[in-house]
Amino acid sequence: AQSxxxxxxxxxxxxxxxxLLRCNYSSSVPPYLFWYVQYPNQxxxxxLKYTTGATLVKGINGFEAEFKKSxxxxxxxxxxxxMSDAAEYFCAVSDSxxxxxxxxxxxxxxxxxxx
Amino acid sequence: NAGVTQxxxxxxxxxxxxxxxxxxxxxNHNYMYWYRQDPGMGLKLIYYSVGAGITDKGEVPNGYNVxxxxxxxxxxxxELAAPSQTSVYFCASSYSNSPGELFFGEGSRLTVL
Numbered sequence: 734a735q736s737x738x739x740x741x742x743x744x745x746x747x748x749x750x751x752x753l754l755r756c757n758y759s760s761s762v763p764p765y766l767f768w769y770v771q772y773p774n775q776x777x778x779x780x781l782k783y784t785t786g787a788t789l790v791k792g793i794n795g796f797e798a799e800f801k802k803s804x805x806x807x808x809x810x811x812x813x814x815x816m817s818d819a820a821e822y823f824c825a826v827s828d829s830x831x832x833x834x835x836x837x838x839x840x841x842x843x844x845x846x847x848x
Numbered sequence: 849n850a851g852v853t854q855x856x857x858x859x860x861x862x863x864x865x866x867x868x869x870x871x872x873x874x875x876n877h878n879y880m881y882w883y884r885q886d887p888g889m890g891l892k893l894i895y896y897s898v899g900a901g902i903t904d905k906g907e908v909p910n911g912y913n914v915x916x917x918x919x920x921x922x923x924x925x926x927e928l929a930a931p932s933q934t935s936v937y938f939c940a941s942s943y944s945n946s947p948g949e950l951f952f953g954e955g956s957r958l959t960v961l
Contacts, residue, residue: 834947
């Protein structure tokens, strides 16, 4: 069975500071990895994904994440936080086999950005 | 292009009542999903479908039923509502050649009292 652990349910940063949201996964097969963002009272939106190939993936709004197989991690970063980045972020995993896109989500990390 | 549309957005049920959450998508996606979101718990998969006429259980299917008679629609039925079903429910869809890239509806907030 797959699982996802997001370290830190709340992260607070100042505007302009580095954003680092941590995600570790477990999977018995090569994983597909995703980061989703949820703004208040909205559905989730895909930020970025890793399937195969380059381990550093870039997404929307200046976010990027690096797949590190040896560390079973897929941490999300952004060099400079903006007020509009305040939201809840979810890491998710599916296996690369016939999973029909079923995702296992982490518990979420709420990002607060202070002026 | 509306994407994934869910109705109703809010609903209060009494214990033992039944209801259907509606979900429709206009992107011609084969795959559709129902998730529930509880605070601090992330999202849990209830049911999913890989095409019209095909449905299967996810991680937390008890107390729910689904059907998929058309590509566009994927309603979720709650039978005999219980307080444990108080949650926010999200419908999502994806292309079969881009699994995991989900398009979500805005959610349906259900309270069972």
